[in-house]
Amino acid sequence: MTPNSVSTPPLLQAENLHLFFGGLSALVNVSFQVRPGEILALIGPNGAGKTSALNCLNGFYRPQKGHILFANHDLTRTPTHQISRLGIARTFQNIALYTGMTALDNLMAARHIRMNQSMFASALYFGAAQREEIAHRRVVEEIIDFLEIEHIRKATVGALPYGLRKRVELGRALALEPRLLLLDEPMAGMNVEEKEDMARFILDIHERRQMTLLLVEHDMGLVMDIAQRVVVLDFGVKIAEGTPSEIKANPAVIKAYLGEAEHK
């Protein structure tokens, strides 16, 4: 796979997105592409519009203008629950797990779209339904092994520490077996060791599972070693796009991040 070759058609294409909340513009004429097989980082200071962009991809927010093309569908017109079936999974900045379920069931719940037992088969748990449950359990256990969360498999996730919940949420997204994985600040609020673990998992997912990733991150330093390309947002406007080294040297990006540092 050659992620940087321009000739292959993009996996996802966002064109001229405009998103307003009343008078506040969260996205102004934002366009970007995600190429198959790459890790694209979407960075920017707090409030730049990164999460809003992901929410548009998910169908949570409907941009007032613009289109998002993925697998011959315009996501701005696709219902949220169908977008996952097209092959997009995500994690959330503020963790959105099913808190009352075990870690195992959180992952099993993500197999929903891959299973086809009917309501009646579920109720009777007989033959085919039972075989299906077991087959999917196998897939899920593989992900549990990969993320090294065997020990908390049967723990209710609401009671788990933050770092582990982040990991379970990543597992749940993986359990969808998506083509495109959207990660919203997967390393925020973690200690150094947890951040390193998460970075390792992200690289492993990309290499071994051949997944395309869109990584949203606030902290610029973190993504530079992971991403192949970077898109920078500031106040809802795309201010730069390029390789990590190009971005690091870009005066507009430096200014945006300096501006934020001064506010603190």
Next chain:
Amino acid sequence: MAIRLAGDFDISYAHDMAILRNHGQWVMLIVFLTGLFALPFVADGKTLGLLNIIGISIIAAHGLNILLGYTGQISLGQAAFMAVGAYTTAVLMKYGVAFWFALPISGVVGGIIGLLFGLPSLRIKGFYLAMATLSAQIIIPWFFRNVRVDIFGGTPGLTIAPPRLGELVFNTQETMYFPIMLTVVVCTLVAKNIARTRLGRALIAIRDNDLAAEVLGIEQFSYKLRAFFISAFYAGLAGSLWAVYARSINPEQFSLLNSVWYLGMVIVGGMGSALGPILGASFIRILEESTVQLAPALSKMFPQAAAGMLAALGPLVFGLVLALFLIFEPRGLAHRWELLKAAWRLRPFAH
């Protein structure tokens, strides 16, 4: 995390996913079921009467638990959906349909009506949804009281002939015990299966985080409606059994207060656990029976108390118990039971 007996290892995923994991549990189940179905041969009619009422309540409470406990959608109409089942059975049997066919049909009719009243869950949640389901509790009894009195019998209601199976007539507490308990066992198994498979996970996902559920491909609306259907299906079965058990039904029997009692059973028993409705329904019905037993003694002790006050004793105690549970054990009796089991398995190390 669940604590298991030593030596209970997972040999395969099928084994880990089974409800009963070792021989001991199988033996206990068989002993329990044998005991359950042997009871009518030893217990007196009064005890069986209480057990029959408990059984019918368990079925309705299981249904409500799937809606409230698993899916997180509140309904104040469970008694009304029972009415739909009861009247469906009464009318079908009047036209010669055997009870054994009327029972499942009543479940389906109850389910469809429940689904219709669940439609507002597309747009509204929580308190407002509760108000919307309250409309079922107003419209349905009104319907049976005022519409087609020739079919539904108006205020006095309808009488129902006992079910028959060949020579066998089900017209006593002893005989009715069997169809009721059999339905309870099947309904419990189905509730348990729903909880541990694709359907149940989708319902719990909606309860815990509806937005995340949508992102993961679970269509909220479709699954909420399924929950409303299943919940009212259970109510329909309970109502059908009630009709042939009571042998006389009228709109008064399916009041809002009854719906609140079912809510109470689910809360006291423990929401979102298949054991909860069994414990909750048993506890509340036994409590109710105790206050009935106590009333004459109390009226002797306090002769100056008005009769109306003593009649209100049941709801009063019920309200008190509900409040105490909500404050001190919102996770219900099922949670207590889990704690007890865990403590027992870890004996003699008490911590």
